[in-house]
Amino acid sequence: MSNSILLDKIAKAVINLNDEEVKEIVNKAIKDGMNPIEIIEKGLSKGLKEVGLLYEKGEYYIPHLMIAAEIFKENIEKLKPLLSTKETKSKILGKVLIGTVKGDLHDLGKNLVAIMLSINGFEVIDLGKDVPTELFIEKIKEHNPDVLGLSALMSTTMYEQKNVIKTLEDSGLRNKVKVIVGGAPVTKEWAEEIGADGYAENAIEAVKIVKNLLKKND
Amino acid sequence: MNKFDFSNIKSKLQLLTKEDIEKIHSSAIKILEKTGIMFDNKEALKIFNENGFEVNFEKKIVKINEEAIKEAIIKAPSKIIIYDRNGKECLFLEENNVYYNPGSAAINIFDIETNNIRKPTSKDLEKFSILVDSLSYIHAQSTALIVSDVPKIISDRYRLYIILKNAIKPIITGAFTIDGLHDMVKMLNVITDGKVHEKPIAIFDVCPSPPLMWSEITSQNLIDCAKYMVPAEIVPMPLSGATSPVTLTGTIVQHTVEALSGIVLSQIVNPKAPIIYGGSPAIFDMRYGTTPMGAIETIMIDCSYSLIGKYYGLPTHAYLGLSDSKIVDIQAGFESTIGIILGALTGINVISGPGMIDFESCQSMEKLVIDNEVCGMALRLIKGIKVIEDSLAIELIEKIGPGGQFLTSKHTLEWFKKELFIPSEIIDRLERKAWIEKNQKDCIQRAKEIVRKILEENKPKILEPEKEEELNRIIKNSIKRYEDK
Numbered sequence: 001m002s003n004s005i006l007l008d009k010i011a012k013a014v015i016n017l018n019d020e021e022v023k024e025i026v027n028k029a030i031k032d033g034m035n036p037i038e039i040i041e042k043g044l045s046k047g048l049k050e051v052g053l054l055y056e057k058g059e060y061y062i063p064h065l066m067i068a069a070e071i072f073k074e075n076i077e078k079l080k081p082l083l084s085t086k087e088t089k090s091k092i093l094g095k096v097l098i099g100t101v102k103g104d105l106h107d108l109g110k111n112l113v114a115i116m117l118s119i120n121g122f123e124v125i126d127l128g129k130d131v132p133t134e135l136f137i138e139k140i141k142e143h144n145p146d147v148l149g150l151s152a153l154m155s156t157t158m159y160e161q162k163n164v165i166k167t168l169e170d171s172g173l174r175n176k177v178k179v180i181v182g183g184a185p186v187t188k189e190w191a192e193e194i195g196a197d198g199y200a201e202n203a204i205e206a207v208k209i210v211k212n213l214l215k216k217n218d
Numbered sequence: 219m220n221k222f223d224f225s226n227i228k229s230k231l232q233l234l235t236k237e238d239i240e241k242i243h244s245s246a247i248k249i250l251e252k253t254g255i256m257f258d259n260k261e262a263l264k265i266f267n268e269n270g271f272e273v274n275f276e277k278k279i280v281k282i283n284e285e286a287i288k289e290a291i292i293k294a295p296s297k298i299i300i301y302d303r304n305g306k307e308c309l310f311l312e313e314n315n316v317y318y319n320p321g322s323a324a325i326n327i328f329d330i331e332t333n334n335i336r337k338p339t340s341k342d343l344e345k346f347s348i349l350v351d352s353l354s355y356i357h358a359q360s361t362a363l364i365v366s367d368v369p370k371i372i373s374d375r376y377r378l379y380i381i382l383k384n385a386i387k388p389i390i391t392g393a394f395t396i397d398g399l400h401d402m403v404k405m406l407n408v409i410t411d412g413k414v415h416e417k418p419i420a421i422f423d424v425c426p427s428p429p430l431m432w433s434e435i436t437s438q439n440l441i442d443c444a445k446y447m448v449p450a451e452i453v454p455m456p457l458s459g460a461t462s463p464v465t466l467t468g469t470i471v472q473h474t475v476e477a478l479s480g481i482v483l484s485q486i487v488n489p490k491a492p493i494i495y496g497g498s499p500a501i502f503d504m505r506y507g508t509t510p511m512g513a514i515e516t517i518m519i520d521c522s523y524s525l526i527g528k529y530y531g532l533p534t535h536a537y538l539g540l541s542d543s544k545i546v547d548i549q550a551g552f553e554s555t556i557g558i559i560l561g562a563l564t565g566i567n568v569i570s571g572p573g574m575i576d577f578e579s580c581q582s583m584e585k586l587v588i589d590n591e592v593c594g595m596a597l598r599l600i601k602g603i604k605v606i607e608d609s610l611a612i613e614l615i616e617k618i619g620p621g622g623q624f625l626t627s628k629h630t631l632e633w634f635k636k637e638l639f640i641p642s643e644i645i646d647r648l649e650r651k652a653w654i655e656k657n658q659k660d661c662i663q664r665a666k667e668i669v670r671k672i673l674e675e676n677k678p679k680i681l682e683p684e685k686e687e688e689l690n691r692i693i694k695n696s697i698k699r700y701e702d703k
Binding site: 061104106108112156187190 | 431
């Protein structure tokens with residue numbers, strides 16, 4: 001099978017949400033010694049982008065997006081060790097560290113934002129939910145992300161976003177990372193009040209905000 | 219009401235059969251026994267552990283067996299009376315009694331003058347509470363707005379403070395913090411002369427986090443409510459297809475699991491602690507990722523889990539009468555109406571939601587007065603049709619005979635106010651000519667005028683000065699506590 005046929009097959013299998021088939025062909029491609037960057041760009045990413053388009057057209061729904069993103073992520077993990085650091089760096093738009101703040105066990109919205117960011121070419125490090133402030137700080141030091149995303153669904157936990165930002169200031173990290181906040185009770189005013197750099201109403205908005213923030217950064 | 223008794227269910231609308239309820243109940247028990255539920259709260263885990271439950275402290279998971287569930291349901295009171303600020307019995311939460319109150323904790327208010335949303339202030343909540351006090355079919359206050367002009371950390375108790383200072387109807391509320399609940403109970407004790415455990419004037423919402431979790435704050439709020447013996451309303455909020463199975467049945471099973479786990483904790487902390495079987499579930503919109511409160515399936519889930527609450531012999535609650543529309547329009551009208559009517563037919567005791575648009579995020583005073591009218595109609599509907607000798611009116615029909623009229627008969631005068639729901643000007647029943655002469659106003663314009671009129675004519679119901687001073691002191695102390703930090 002020629003490379004381009006194989007890559008097309010990967011893209012198609014991603015579009016069809018056929019996780020078994022994607023895994024099988026990607027494994028074969030790796031075994032054949034195909035360039036991992038090609039597998040990602042012309043196979044997995046191409047398929048994922050098409051899924052995004054189908055969503056925008058109204059043919060696909062959120063479950064399609066989420067499942068496609070999972071398939072994508074799973075296979076990227078497998079390919080990552082095969083990439084050189086330089087290659088990885090040149091291909092990603094930016095690095096986003098994301099998590100739901102302490103005391104909050106909701107992660108649906110946060111997961112959607114993480115997926116939309118990955119689809120759009122960002123490297124996303126997801127710390128999950130109920131993330132203590134110290135862990136955010138520790139991981140910022142470890143990964144040096146461009147953007148930190150803080151999610152809170154409840155009016156009881158949104159104060160934690162303020163706490164994290166304050167701790168960033170206290171530990172001298174605030175200037176090293178842009179902070180975006182989101183979640184049902186979170187508003188633009190709240191974002192301004194607590195000194196965040198951005199706020200988005202939904203996952204699609206979040207991508208725009210992150211892109212804008214990083215533009216200004218350059 | 220008896221516990222575990224299908225004869226409790228006398229609802230006019232029954233979306234589940236006896237067999238359905240049995241299946242859902244036993245499925246919920248299976249899940250609680252095998253998988254268990256997570257309490258992200260050390261005290262909760264300790265309480266379960268000390269009472270002989272299987273607790274995995276590392277994973278924070280508690281397994282709850284059928285016996286414990288039965289015991290808790292049997293202990294929990296099947297009737298709760300909620301009083302008003304003056305100590306008068308107001309809400310009798312049992313059987314198929316239906317009471318409405320506004321949807322709570324809106325982060326926005328729909329400005330009546332500009333038709334735009336904005337952040338609510340303390341003044342807005344004061345006005346809102348005066349409006350609620352004057353509406354006939356809105357039976358309770360709710361801490362409806364999250365006010366933006368006080369520090370967020372004390373906004374839970376500040377909302378209650380405003381309501382207590384200005385209005386007398388019973389209150390549905392909730393705390394955002396662990397501290398908040400203690401302060402709020404203190405405030406309620408000021409009003410009830412230290413008798414909040416005997417004569418509750420407020421209900422506290424406590425919400426598990428789906429799927430199958432209780433956060434640190436809400437676990438603590440639930441424990442503390444039980445300790446204080448103040449009514450706690452357990453409000454599971456599964457989202458079909460997102461944080462619970464996409465099937466309505468699966469969502470109801472998960473709702474049952476989350477509700478039961480809360481009831482068990484509350485009854486171990488304090489047997490007979492008042493608990494209301496509530497909820498705020500929704501479906502998940504697969505296109506936009508939103509949580510429609512006006513969706514027919516959302517309303518179906520509410521009406522179904524309420525039957526399970528009735529089977530358990532507990533007072534029930536649901537979030538109905540809300541709309542996903544961004545403005546007060548026809549969508550806001552019909553979505554809210556469906557919920558208000560179906561909730562009444564199900565006989566849900568506490569129905570929270572009127573006034574709310576934009577999912578659960580925006581309160582509108584003009585919508586509240588429109589919803590009030592629908593609530594009035596719903597209450598008329600469930601009063602039903604009385605077939606007794608006097609209402610059959612055989613003699614009267616015979617007396618008046620062919621070609622006569624009934625307007626001047628005493629029977630009409632005696633009965634019409636009992637039989638007919640007399641609408642306010644929200645509902646237009648004018649002849650077209652008269653309607654044109656009255657400037658051809660639509661329902662929303664009329665609602666705005668009514669809101670303005672009520673707010674002009676009604677003043678806050680001032681609290682006794684000593685009590686107000688006490689409340690002021692509690693608020694000042696809580697502000698000081700956070701400033702010190």
